[in-house]
Amino acid sequence: MHYNLTLITPPAVEPLSLADVQNYLRIDTTNDTLEDAYVTSLIVSAREYCENFQNRAYITQTWEMALPRFPFSAEAMAIEIPKGKLQTIESITYKDTAGVENTLVPELEYAVSNRGILGRISPPFGKVFPLDILYPLDPVVIRFTCGYGDGPEDVPARVKQAMMLLIAHWYENRVVVNDLRGVNPVELTFTVSSLLSQNRIALV
Numbered sequence: 112m113h114y115n116l117t118l119i120t121p122p123a124v125e126p127l128s129l130a131d132v133q134n135y136l137r138i139d140t141t142n143d144t145l146e147d148a149y150v151t152s153l154i155v156s157a158r159e160y161c162e163n164f165q166n167r168a169y170i171t172q173t174w175e176m177a178l179p180r181f182p183f184s185a186e187a188m189a190i191e192i193p194k195g196k197l198q199t200i201e202s203i204t205y206k207d208t209a210g211v212e213n214t215l216v217p218e219l220e221y222a223v224s225n226r227g228i229l230g231r232i233s234p235p236f237g238k239v240f241p242l243d244i245l246y247p248l249d250p251v252v253i254r255f256t257c258g259y260g261d262g263p264e265d266v267p268a269r270v271k272q273a274m275m276l277l278i279a280h281w282y283e284n285r286v287v288v289n290d291l292r293g294v295n296p297v298e299l300t301f302t303v304s305s306l307l308s309q310n311r312i313a314l315v
Contacts, residue, residue, distance in 0.1 A: 114193065115177040115249060122170030122258065125154050126266040127274055135275050136282055153281050157274040164304075166312040167195045169266045171258040177249035181205070181240035188240065189233040194257050195312050197223075197230025201254040206246035213241075228312055230255070273306040 132150055133140050162169060174194060182188050192200075200223050203215040215221050220238070224231045232253070234240055245251070259265040280300070 112182070113179060116193070117175045117177070118172065119175055119254065120173035122158075122168075122172045123261070124170055124263060125158055126169050126263050126271055127154050127158075127278075128263070129154070132275070132278055136279060150278075150282070153278045154274070156281070157277040160277060161270055161273055161307055164307050165270075165310060166193065166314055167310070168258040169270060170263070171198065171256060171261050173201065173254065173256050176253040176255065178251040178253070179249065180245055181242070181251055183242070189231045190253070192230040192232070192253070192255055192257070193314055195229055196257060196259060197225040198256045198258060199223075200230075200232060201256060202252075203232070203254075204252050205241060205243075206250040208244055208246060210246055215241075230257075267310065269306045269309060273303045276300070276303050276306075 129147060129151055130140075132154055136150070138146070138150070158169060168174075176192065178190070182190060200217070200221075203221060204212050205215075206212050217223075218235070220234065221232050221240075222235050224233075259267070263271075
């Protein structure tokens with residue numbers, strides 16, 4: 112089913128600190144702080160690149176997933192959250208044909224599992240999601256929190272290493288593609304792609 116994802120609350124911190132990267136790049140910080148903003152932007156870009164490649168969130172962040180409807184089929188009633196690792200479902204709302212917003216009640220109207228690679232939402236046993244005719248534009252909105260944890264220490268070491276390699280490459284080669292999200296994963300170096308492929312989530 113088609114869906115749209117919107118970032119609501121970005122991560123409070125990055126997996127790598129400015130000091131970590133400056134030390135890795137051997138930047139003399141005693142006399143040169145002119146490139147702090149540039150290096151900081153590389154950290155953010157590397158994190159976004161790696162997250163998009165893996166379909167994961169690293170540091171805790173909040174997203175909204177908009178759907179055109181609830182699933183109809185009893186055999187495929189569960190909704191997968193397309194970004195790992197799911198922490199919590201904040202809310203599930205839907206609009207009726209009049210545009211009135213309704214909120215589903217946790218446990219009574221939906222159940223959540225975050226034990227798998229992707230989190231899943233389904234109706235409780237013996238129940239179904241609302242089958243009403245819904246508002247025509249993105250009537251179902253699921254707000255969720257995801258990520259490995261709240262701090263850099265929660266992010267796997269291989270992800271940080273991949274980020275470091277990307278940052279070092281971009282720092283030394285300043286003429287790069289501006290829209291990093293549009294870069295095809297095959298353009299990653301073999302080392303970086305190998306590090307990120309270990310925990311990549313394949314979305315159908």
